Amino acid sequence: MNEFMEKKVKLKWYEPKQTYDVIIIGGGGHGLSTAYHLATRHDITNVAVLERKYIGGGNSGRNTTVIRANYGIPEAVKFYQRSVELYQRLEEETDRWMMHKQKGILWMAHTEAHVRQEKARAEVNTAFGAKTIYVTPKEINEIAPEVDLTGGGKWPVLGASYHPEAATARHDRVNWALAEGANKRGVYIHQRTEVIDLLKEGNRVIGVMTNHGPMYAKTVMSAVGGHVTRIARMAGIRLPIRTHPLQAYVTNHYELEFDPIVASTSLLFYVSQTARGEMLIGAEIDRQPSYNYRAGHHLIQTCSFRAITLLPFLRHLRILRQWTGVCDMSPDYSPIMGFTPVEGFVITTGWGTWGFKAIPVGGEQMAELIATGRTPDLIAPFALDRFKKDRTKADRGSAGTH
Amino acid sequence: MSILIPCPHCGPRPVEEFVYGEVPVVPEEITDPEERDFDFGFMRNNPEGVQREAWFHAYGCRRWVYIERDTVNDEVIGR
Numbered sequence: 001m002n003e004f005m006e007k008k009v010k011l012k013w014y015e016p017k018q019t020y021d022v023i024i025i026g027g028g029g030h031g032l033s034t035a036y037h038l039a040t041r042h043d044i045t046n047v048a049v050l051e052r053k054y055i056g057g058g059n060s061g062r063n064t065t066v067i068r069a070n071y072g073i074p075e076a077v078k079f080y081q082r083s084v085e086l087y088q089r090l091e092e093e094t095d096r097w098m099m100h101k102q103k104g105i106l107w108m109a110h111t112e113a114h115v116r117q118e119k120a121r122a123e124v125n126t127a128f129g130a131k132t133i134y135v136t137p138k139e140i141n142e143i144a145p146e147v148d149l150t151g152g153g154k155w156p157v158l159g160a161s162y163h164p165e166a167a168t169a170r171h172d173r174v175n176w177a178l179a180e181g182a183n184k185r186g187v188y189i190h191q192r193t194e195v196i197d198l199l200k201e202g203n204r205v206i207g208v209m210t211n212h213g214p215m216y217a218k219t220v221m222s223a224v225g226g227h228v229t230r231i232a233r234m235a236g237i238r239l240p241i242r243t244h245p246l247q248a249y250v251t252n253h254y255e256l257e258f259d260p261i262v263a264s265t266s267l268l269f270y271v272s273q274t275a276r277g278e279m280l281i282g283a284e285i286d287r288q289p290s291y292n293y294r295a296g297h298h299l300i301q302t303c304s305f306r307a308i309t310l311l312p313f314l315r316h317l318r319i320l321r322q323w324t325g326v327c328d329m330s331p332d333y334s335p336i337m338g339f340t341p342v343e344g345f346v347i348t349t350g351w352g353t354w355g356f357k358a359i360p361v362g363g364e365q366m367a368e369l370i371a372t373g374r375t376p377d378l379i380a381p382f383a384l385d386r387f388k389k390d391r392t393k394a395d396r397g398s399a400g401t402h
Numbered sequence: 403m404s405i406l407i408p409c410p411h412c413g414p415r416p417v418e419e420f421v422y423g424e425v426p427v428v429p430e431e432i433t434d435p436e437e438r439d440f441d442f443g444f445m446r447n448n449p450e451g452v453q454r455e456a457w458f459h460a461y462g463c464r465r466w467v468y469i470e471r472d473t474v475n476d477e478v479i480g481r
């Protein structure tokens with residue numbers, strides 16, 4: 001957070017204390033949302049959020065902000081639908097404008113296999129509470145007339161799934177509103193405070209060591225995005241997480257309004273328009289595991305090439321900015337939330353390339369878990385021990401990269 | 403980020419020609435064979451630093467290349 005925003009958002013900065021009820025490592029969306037829900041839903045405010053840089057400086061301030069619930073497995077549909085609904089109410093609840101805008105997402109099918117996949121997606125979504133329908137090329141044309149249904153002659157559009165409740169919101173504003181909401185109820189936010197070790201007593205985490213000294217708490221939560229393996233190693237646990245860079249870029253201003261979010265599994269890209277009129281484009285993760293934040297040329301080249309086959313108007317725009325985040329990828333493309341084999345230490349990770357949409361529900365559920373000491377039903381399927389129990393939640397097709 | 407992988411057969415080639423292959427290293431402390439299998443299958447070392455890894459030169463000589471790379475800056479340290 002820069003100095004301008006430090007003044008604009010009503011946050012109070014205090015000196016760190018020695019002990020808290022709960023310490024949350026990581027001031028990204030998930031850490032802040034957990035603090036916010038602890039304070040607003042459970043009246044637990046003796047909480048510190050420790051952020052090594054500035055809040056929202058991780059993936060929560062680098063993503064393409066797609067909010068949607070059109071996932072491929074029942075547990076995920078129910079979970080993300082709850083978040084879609086929480087996002088719809090969040091501006092009113094926090095009294096902060098987040099530029100939340102319902103846009104709808106079209107997920108294109110260019111092959112018979114993907115037609116089946118998109119039809120299945122609509123069925124699973126409908127059965128578990130998310131609104132998704134299968135649409136024909138004619139209907140696609142009504143929703144998004146800019147789409148070249150011949151796919152540049154090479155990737156004809158055979159159909160799509162359409163999920164009208166999909167939305168976007170300004171990521172910084174989401175982070176800041178949650179921070180402010182938590183802070184004004186008494187939650188401490190300490191920026192430039194890095195956790196360098198965990199303090200343990202037997203099989204229990206009792207606090208953290210930071211660059212400002214030790215701090216103690218009954219519960220310590222890790223919410224550090226792509227850097228989770230380091231924290232887990234301090235606790236003495238191993239995770240099925242690999243960190244991969246994900247890049248995105250924006251063009252200059254497109255003078256017309258472009259309403260929906262357009263995605264394609266075959267072509268591996270997705271596009272939406274920002275409030276400033278820029279076209280925001282994302283694609284797949286880099287293939288090498290890496291913590292490198294540098295962006296590369298290869299992505300914009302291949303991705304632009306593919307995006308233009310479906311949306312020819314993009315050809316006339318110029319690329320303005322490109323950036324990278326490092327994502328905590330789980331092997332089944334589902335999140336990992338909850339208790340760990342170490343007492344007093346809980347985690348929220350596996351948010352990979354899809355965790356912005358889950359910020360409200362992830363924080364709500366983790367707050368309940370911390371406050372009650374029990375795993376809420378909604379997130380029970382996403383516990384860390386699912387890998388050992390052979391209960392992975394494979395959902396690669398719909399995790400996409402947004 | 404652009405990386406050049408030093409293929410011993412083809413010379414330095416862009417990473418996009420390769421397929422990544424994990425080289426799992428199960429910690430020695432894990433002794434139970436079942437636990438070792440589980441760790442091998444699911445758990446990741448995911449270091450912020452140097453790791454040994456395999457790359458399949460899919461769009462080249464179609465052989466496996468082993469390198470050491472620093473995951474913080476993507477520098478290839480050696481083979």
Ligand SMILES: Cc1cc2nc3c(=O)[nH]c(=O)nc-3n(C[C@H](O)[C@H](O)[C@H](O)COP(=O)(O)OP(=O)(O)OC[C@H]3O[C@@H](n4cnc5c(N)ncnc54)[C@H](O)[C@@H]3O)c2cc1C
Nearest residue numbers: 026028030052058059060063064066195225325355356357
């Ligand atoms: C390019 C891109 C596009 C994306 N698009 C979408 C999308 O369209 N929709 C969607 O739902 N998701 C998307 N995602 C994924 C989404 O951004 C993330 O899943 C989500 O933001 C994760 O939030 P988080 O709070 O877990 O992690 P982060 O926001 O990364 O926060 C973690 C914080 O922990 C801090 N930290 C790390 N180590 C320490 C330490 N030792 N001590 C103290 N603090 C520490 C970091 O500085 C960071 O601020 C995208 C991601 C990227 C990179």
Ligand SMILES: [Zn+2]
Nearest residue numbers: 409412459463
């Ligand atoms: Zn080769």
